[in-house]
Amino acid sequence: MEEMDQIYNEMIMEHSMSNKNRKPLEKATSCLLGHNPNCGDEIKLEILVKDGKIVDAAFSGHGCAISQSSTSIMIDTIKGKTVEEAKKIIEIYLKMIKREKLSSKEKSMLGDARAFENISNMPARVKCAVLSWHTMQDLLNK
Amino acid sequence: MKKLMGSYKMEKNFKNDFPIFKGKDIVYLDSAATSQKPACVLDAMRDFYKKSNANPYRGAYGLSVEATTVYNNARQSVADFLNAKESCEIIFTKNATESLNLIAYSYGLSYLKKGDEIVLTILEHHSNIVPWQKISKQTGAKLKYLYINKNFEIDEKEIEEKITKKTKVVCAVSVSNVTGTVNNIDKIIKKAHSVGAVAVVDISQSVAHSKFDVQKTNADFVAFSAHKMYGPLGIGVLYGKKELLEKMSPFLMGGDMIEYVYEQETTFAELPNKFEAGTQNVGGAVGLEAAIKYLNSIGFKEIEKHENELLSYAYKSLKKLPYVTIYSPEKNRSSVISFNIKNIHPHDVSTMLDMANICVRAGNHCAQPLTRFLGIDSTVRISFALYNDKSDVDKLILQIKNIYEKFKKYIEG
Numbered sequence A: 001m002e003e004m005d006q007i008y009n010e011m012i013m014e015h016s017m018s019n020k021n022r023k024p025l026e027k028a029t030s031c032l033l034g035h036n037p038n039c040g041d042e043i044k045l046e047i048l049v050k051d052g053k054i055v056d057a058a059f060s061g062h063g064c065a066i067s068q069s070s071t072s073i074m075i076d077t078i079k080g081k082t083v084e085e086a087k088k089i090i091e092i093y094l095k096m097i098k099r100e101k102l103s104s105k106e107k108s109m110l111g112d113a114r115a116f117e118n119i120s121n122m123p124a125r126v127k128c129a130v131l132s133w134h135t136m137q138d139l140l141n142k
Numbered sequence B: 001m002k003k004l005m006g007s008y009k010m011e012k013n014f015k016n017d018f019p020i021f022k023g024k025d026i027v028y029l030d031s032a033a034t035s036q037k038p039a040c041v042l043d044a045m046r047d048f049y050k051k052s053n054a055n056p057y058r059g060a061y062g063l064s065v066e067a068t069t070v071y072n073n074a075r076q077s078v079a080d081f082l083n084a085k086e087s088c089e090i091i092f093t094k095n096a097t098e099s100l101n102l103i104a105y106s107y108g109l110s111y112l113k114k115g116d117e118i119v120l121t122i123l124e125h126h127s128n129i130v131p132w133q134k135i136s137k138q139t140g141a142k143l144k145y146l147y148i149n150k151n152f153e154i155d156e157k158e159i160e161e162k163i164t165k166k167t168k169v170v171c172a173v174s175v176s177n178v179t180g181t182v183n184n185i186d187k188i189i190k191k192a193h194s195v196g197a198v199a200v201v202d203i204s205q206s207v208a209h210s211k212f213d214v215q216k217t218n219a220d221f222v223a224f225s226a227h228k229m230y231g232p233l234g235i236g237v238l239y240g241k242k243e244l245l246e247k248m249s250p251f252l253m254g255g256d257m258i259e260y261v262y263e264q265e266t267t268f269a270e271l272p273n274k275f276e277a278g279t280q281n282v283g284g285a286v287g288l289e290a291a292i293k294y295l296n297s298i299g300f301k302e303i304e305k306h307e308n309e310l311l312s313y314a315y316k317s318l319k320k321l322p323y324v325t326i327y328s329p330e331k332n333r334s335s336v337i338s339f340n341i342k343n344i345h346p347h348d349v350s351t352m353l354d355m356a357n358i359c360v361r362a363g364n365h366c367a368q369p370l371t372r373f374l375g376i377d378s379t380v381r382i383s384f385a386l387y388n389d390k391s392d393v394d395k396l397i398l399q400i401k402n403i404y405e406k407f408k409k410y411i412e413g
Ligand SMILES: Cc1ncc(COP(=O)(O)O)c(C=O)c1O
Pocket: B032, B033, B095, B096, B097, B098, B125, B127, B173, B175, B176, B177, B202, B204, B205, B225, B366
């Protein structure tokens, strides 16, 4: 049960069910689809960028709790940041998933996304936790 | 005395036959993906490599002849197991997938044309769909599906109406790897023959659980993998009626499947070698033969009794949980149950069960047309084998209840 709390904690479960960031973004400036054939996870990310800043972001799609919650939390984390800041945050997140050591500044930049720190204990599910982050990386580099 | 023996047998703990469970406290409920291997299979393979290993067919020396003999004895054992008329009707392949591809390419490509129809059940595994799609595109033959009813079974009416004079090939699983539905194979084969079509039966999911007799059923082609029936990975079987195999052209080309090779032309070997190109997996064939011996030593009567009891117990236990939806028939089912827990994705269920050392499969189980037909993305699947017992089911149900208690507020929405 302890292991269960590490992965399926309150925040991850809440975000996986929440509709807060799950909506169409009418004024989106760009969008990208990501999918994880392993689980059948599918997400569509939409962002609204103005003057180099991510003014708004949203997603739609379906899949497991890990993929859906990591998408929702990512959106909370990068919304309002500049594109360059967001890219940096994504890099730090992927570093965390790879179990590389993070500085305390890096940890604070990740905010709630640190909830996925333990996902590396579940190698079969790492793909779910990085799907939207990789997709966002591609979207920002487009 | 007889009675005593009977009750002793009933209590036999098959788990002891499987070394993987020694010192490993796991509940293995994924035998439909691949079964665990009994010690007798591992020993037979090790003995082969220790004592008889050589390249079969290719040497005139004693050891190579021995490897060839061992290989063809295994072929005879498979022929006996399926009750084939002749051992040359047994072709060794890498797995069921290769067997089904062989049928599609070597039979389908030569004997199908525009206007013909290939009829598949919606319960097929991708390995019995995708090759036929390719053949369909190349020949112009049309693909048609037999759909299941609300009880996950194919109605007789569906069989009667969809298999017509245009039908040239009918493909059916004996047992679905998603729902566990037992297809009415006798009926399907009879109907196929009545319109002059050949029947391809994928027995991958029944081969370890019930007897399949190729003469009694009159199947034209049969495919399965050894690894789902206590045998090793990497070897599979294609059974084909001799008169069909003889008129088909080879599938893979290379060494051992030829007679004479000239610079521009080749003549091919006789059955079964015609379909076995390259150095063969003798170690695998030995393991498969040992697995057949293991199954025979227990007997399908005993196996069915043990597994059906467990299956009913699991089905009833799951049925009691109002937040669980089952995707398996009430009757006519075998060894497999699919289900979902309300509002929790099957992959999360699988991870949560894994946290209690319970191994189950989650996903579309290589049957996307079926899951799409059912209107779902994926399911949690449990499947049983000889080494499972009621305590495995109890542990599963307990952990599902734990999941429910923990995530009640999400499950109840
Ligand atoms: C019904 C059925 N057919 C075919 C296959 C393919 O078996 P393999 O992957 O060993 O070729 C499987 C198993 O995955 C199966 O369940």
